[in-house]
Amino acid sequence: MLAQCLVFYDVAQHAEALQGWRQTYDQLGRGRVCTRLAQLSTPHVQVFREAINIRVAQCGSAPSGRFSLALSLASAGQSVSLLRGRQEFFVQTCTDSDLIVVSVDEQYLQLLSSQGSSLCSRACGASSLNLPPEYQAVLGRQLNALIQSGNCGMALTEKHAEEQALECILEVLERAVEHTRERGIDHAVSSYLVRRSQELALDCQQAPLTVLDICRHLRVSRRTLQRSFQQVAGVRPVEYLRAIRLNAVRRRLQQTAPTELSVAHAAVDQGFFHLGHFASYYKALFGECPSHTRRAA
Structure with a gap:
């Protein structure tokens, strides 16, 4: 088992010290470089933490036959990057970057855990995993503690180190699958609320429903409805529903001749009783006045 803590004043030397990674580091930021590398390696597992004080361009490929996860400790809330064996990467780090990486032999992962094999397959093709920020912080502390225990002369066996790293990998994949499923369910609910709101708005043309009216019909809070519209459509409910009616x-207007239906009647039929406001909304949305819309012959 290899356990070491190193300091470098050259990014190329830092890159060469990472076992199993074929990569090149190029300094982008101005000034004197100071990097810190703490790593723990066994035949099946590698965990390392690297801190670099200036911006660096990193390019290369992940270790062959390894499943690797990279977590930024400097930028809370970012997604966890995922790399498969020999997968190429190109990253530009920020100033004062702080990254922790855990890399596990895929065959070892599959041998010890059928669950791990299944979760890896589900993650295959993804470049990142979405995890709650609070869990990312916990994960970072767990992996950092593992590195420190190997570098502080504590009685840590290879087996214990590998088991801890494996547990972290499995928990990350489980949480990611669970979080993605929850987000999917949440999006499905939001889509339903937006669709039902649209149906209600079109059913009540002559007496347009307010947002509060729709909340009462759907039995949801105003906040829930607003969040759903922002998630699905990117606009507030009132703007979306007005656009539907416009x-x-x-x-x-496009389907009727001017002699059959006036602009004013068409507007009133959709609940626009203030024609000045209607004309402003119409022009803002379509880029033309309602009277300039092409009508049927």
Whole structure:
């Protein structure tokens, strides 16, 4: 088992000290470089933490036959990067970057855990894993403690180190799958609320529903409805529902002749009773006045 803590004043030397990684580090930031590398390596597992005080361009490929996860300790909330064996990477670090990486032999992972094999397969093809920020902080502390225990003369066997690293990998994959599933469910609920809101708005054309009216119909809070619209459509509910009604007016104008239906009647039929406001909304959305919309012959 290899356990070491190193300091470098050259990024190329730092890159060469990382066992199993074929990579090149190029200094981008101005000034004197100072890097710190703490690593723990066994035949099946590698965990290291690297801190670099200036911006660096990193390019290379991950170790062959390894499943690797990289977590930024300097930028809380970022997704956890995932690399498969020999996968190429190109990263530009920020000033004062602080990264922790755990790399496990894929065959070892599959041999010890059928669950790990299944989770790895589900993660295959992804470049990052979304995890709650609070869990990322916990993960960072766990991996850092593992590195420190190997470098502080504590009685840490290879087997114990590998088991701890394996547990971290499995928990990360489990949390990522669970978090992705929860986000998917949340998005499905949001999509449903937006669709039902649209249906309600179109069903009540002559007396447009307010946001609070829709909340009462759907039995959700105003905050929930607003969050759903922001997630699905990127706009507030009132803006979205107004746009739906404006589109309905536009379709009617395009499908009818001026002699059949006036602009004013089309607007009122969709609940726009203040024609000045209606004309402003219409022009802002479609880039033309309602009277300039092409009508049927």
